[in-house]
Amino acid sequence: MDNYVDRANQVMRKLKEKEDASNNNYKMVTTSQIRKFLAAVNRINGKIDQKKNGNKTSVARKIPEDLQMEIKFLKVKLAYQIGRAEDKRRNNPVKDFENKAELFKEIDGIGDSLEKYENFARYVEALVAFHKFYGGEED
Incomplete structure (x- = not known):
């Protein structure tokens, strides 16, 4: 993944600009909507950390199959x-968020790579x- 910090900044800035330009006809994704997704990512982070801690010889570079499915x-x-x-006006701020952030594409690109997953989580x-x-x- 390219510079995820700059990319995240750009995504959220564009969504905020869309909201500001809409004259209250559009609202950006809410904190609770985005945090629910982060919570799911953090649960996987915890499971990956457990697997890494259980591997005393070296830190695994590949994600186990069960976690790949998660x-x-x-x-x-x-x-x-x-x-x-x-909503009734066919606005969907979560869909807009996914489209701009390309989260489905990012998830598809992780495969079994621990490095790619860690970059995605960040x-x-x-x-x-x-x-x-x-x-x-x-x-």
């Missing part, structure tokens, strides 16, 4: 959030941080 399941969690966010953290920085609202 990472892929992040797409399901995000798809559910997208489905819940649709990217999601950076998205949450810049969401707050740009004044992202609660529900």
Whole structure:
């Protein structure tokens, strides 16, 4: 992944600009919507850390199959959030967030690479941080 900090900043800045230009017809993804996704990523982080700690000889470079499936399941969690966010005006800030951040694509690109997953997790953290920085609202 390219510089995830700059990329996260750009994504959240563009979403905030869209909100500001909409005259209250559009709201950016909320803090609780984005944090639910971060919480799922953090649960996987904890499981990966447990596996790494259990491997005394060396830190594994490949993610075990069971955790690879959990990472892929992040797409399901995000798809559910997208489905819940649709409103009567057909605005969907969670879908806009996914499209700009390209989270489905990022998840697909992880495979069994621990390095790619760790970069992805940092990217999601950076998205949450810049969401707050740009004044992202609660529900």
